[in-house]
Amino acid sequence: MANFLFFTISLCMLLTFGIIEAAPKDALITHLPGFNGTFPSKHYAGYVTNINNKNKNNNGGKKLFYYFVESERKAWKDPVVLWLNGGPGCSSMDGFVYEHGPFTFEEGKPKGSLPRLRLNPYSWSKVSNIIYLDSPAGVGFSYWKYSSTRTTGDIETASDTHEFLLKWFKQFPEFISNPFYISGESYAGIYVPTLASEVIKGIKNGVKPIINFKGYMVGNGVTDGKFDGNALVPFAHGMSLISNNIFEQVHSSCKGNYDNPVGKSCNQNLQLVYAAIDGLNVYDILEPCYHAPGTQGNTSLPLSFQQLGESERPLPVRKRIFGRAWPFRAPVRDGLVPLWPQLSQGISVPCVNDEVATIWLNNKEVRDAIHAKPPSVTGGPWVLCTGAIHYEHDAGSMIPYHKNLTLQGYRALIYSGDHDMCVPFTGTQEWTRSLGYKIVDEWRSWHSKGQVAGYLQGYDNNLTFLTVKGSGHTVPEYKPQEALDFYRRWLEGKPI
Template sequence: MEFPKTQAEKFIRGLNLFPELDVNIAEEDPAFTASKIVEKGLLFPCLGDPTCVEYLGHTAGYYRLPHTKSASYNLHLFFRMFYFFFQSRNNPITDPVVVYITGGPGCSTSLALFYENGPFQITDNLSLVWNDFDIFMNDILRQVSNIIYVDQTTGTGFSYTSDKADIRTDSQGAAVDFYDFMQAFFEAHPQYARNDFYIIGESYARHYIPAFADRVQRGNNNKEGIHINMKGLAIGSGLTEPEIQYKAYADCALSMKLITQSDYNSLGRSLAGSSSGPSSACTKAFYDCTGIFNSIVNKIGRTNFFDIRKKCAGLCYDFSKLENFLNQKSVRQALGVGDIQFVTCNRSVYDPMKPDWMKNYEVVIPALLENGVKLLVYAGEYDLVCNWHGNARWVDAMVWSGQKNFVSTPSVPFKVDGVEAGLTKSSELLTFLKVYNAGHWIPKDQPKASIEMIKRWIQGIPL
């Protein structure tokens, strides 16, 4: 059995990342003195297209968070949350506002911005070019929305603190910071405050998204601050209900022919359940259930559990260009982050989250559905770590007023340009989609299908 810190290191090294820092802890604030949002326009270096900045409509900024230990007892201490903001290419004033969140836990959303659903790729000489898929088409979310990529939790990406006590240990704590940030963002950008609002994310965002949405809903219900017009949540490649989803690992591995029937039988059927109780119970469940998953990983050898079609030859992926690009002095100057170092994924955020890992965040979703917030859950057919089997099961098992109709609704093909790209089931406010020919990072594997999925879902068009 691998302990959490070892798992974090294995995960980070598997992406070919070697951050200089475990987490962003800064002794002084080198860039800002303002108490709220500080934004500036970006001037990214681009390769072969001097007009690319005009297409981007972008800013980057920091927000000084109030509900932190560093903010509460010493004004010289601080925690700042970093974000990118990109205006919609359609109609910024009326289009929805989408917040996109990456998982980890402890990985920057710049991974999604530069490798999945943003407009650029990073070249070998650390410049930017348009994505190969299409000069605009792979800029998925900006076709239908204004988009915010936010580095959270504390210490992730360019977000930083001056006090290690601010490192969050659960998604509820991260939700406090998220809500404070959104209030400050809409105060600074009142022209977007009445727009429809969506939270979309992947992987460990399976925990963040329900927790963040729950905090937004409570703020709205209690008439705190600015009303946020929350319309929907989309969870991609997530692990939201651990008790159900961990039990699906062996079934998924057997159906994919990654293990034999004998292997399946030897894994046993006794799994520790998820918990919303004491952290010690959640930690034990983390060890027990991770042990089951590690047993499967050991049996499949070099098979990439993010995408079983691929092999890991030492590395599963190489995301090192992101860290190298964003840590260039010229880029940090363009972003206005001063001397703060970019940390793509970090151990010091991953490790304290182990009590949160096994908590069931499905429990807050039914109330959101009953309140008219729609939900899209999607998963790639070749992803093992957050497989479609477990995601389909927890969505079916969720108790809410529309459960019976959803469960009885037949699955139908999801077609893009007349070609079947997945299998979907939808009833009322709930939609599930299995995406064909995709692993864990669906927008990277199937950009065109991802575009259609998000477009139709946001616009209320059946998948």
């Protein structure tokens, strides 16, 4: 602690007298095409380069893209939060443009011009500094030179992202003393705890700069093959998507093991479950499913971007890709994780329309404004989720990671949109309970706008499980005000 205080005081003195220059000037964003107005805080974007220089397959070719938004409140003291979208293979600009970034798109399909932006009243930058990172290399605007294989995995991604953070804080030294949190959703349920473990290891080993890490947050996160894989059937039954008879048949024949079904009877009864939920929007069972003309509402028929027609609602309508054949038959297992474009031969996910972001982020003026390299350098246009890398799930279950992190005193908020069928809350509720921690805040409702917004259960060792009522897979997109409410309260250490 004394060393950290000395480092912080010394850093402040160096910044004050101009010996260290704060925030690289060439990363500052001065305007954004499609937005007319004044930024509510400073924005920066660019690359941290030569990540994982010692990787024999890399030769210093990894270039990780970030977009950094300073807090609109007190940037000099508010927490710094890293945001990671999942996939694996999905861009964190997804979170920036569709979830909790400083802007939202104006509704309506663009007609020969760029989509228009307006300020987001529920941006997480209202209460925190936030870094949106495209990770791993090869995702979004990040790219990977000098390698033909572009193979990575959980462990290497955590190591690369830790290196990114160390280099980023050297570029933005004025933020090194701020409380730091790691957050993300979906497959970032793997990214977040593995990265947190790397950060802690670096702190213990005295790696400079010393990051002021305080905790982490995961939304609808992939965690454990058994718990995630067995979550769908009880979720479908509890949501009245399958009958009591179907549930009793599948429960009896599978003996509660839906993740790795054994026997003809179990498999036949599981088909009844899949048939019953066919046609639903997997990312939010309450939302309509976007269909292109001619698909007849069959969610087994993905859409290509070129096929997009008029949606049932004004744009932006899109519920994001998970990156694997979720949720029915493929909880994440060890080994190669097929990305969605690889599974579907380059076509998109059912129920999804990400047209607006694709148009805006592939505009040359926009890319220039945010300092993103051209497609000729990054390997192609920006896509929501890439199929251009090979990704290995090599970290196993996240439950030991969570236990290790929370037993060391780091704060953890695990939240779930309760109408997500992609990573159902039923599995998340079960694995948090499986840690065996004492309940210190009994199951209760929490409120936003004077209304019940969800439920939570608080455990010993700073672990909280929270649901968001009526939300789908990407909570800040479906319930932006509620998301900002619990985010602010949790960061401030106040009761939710």
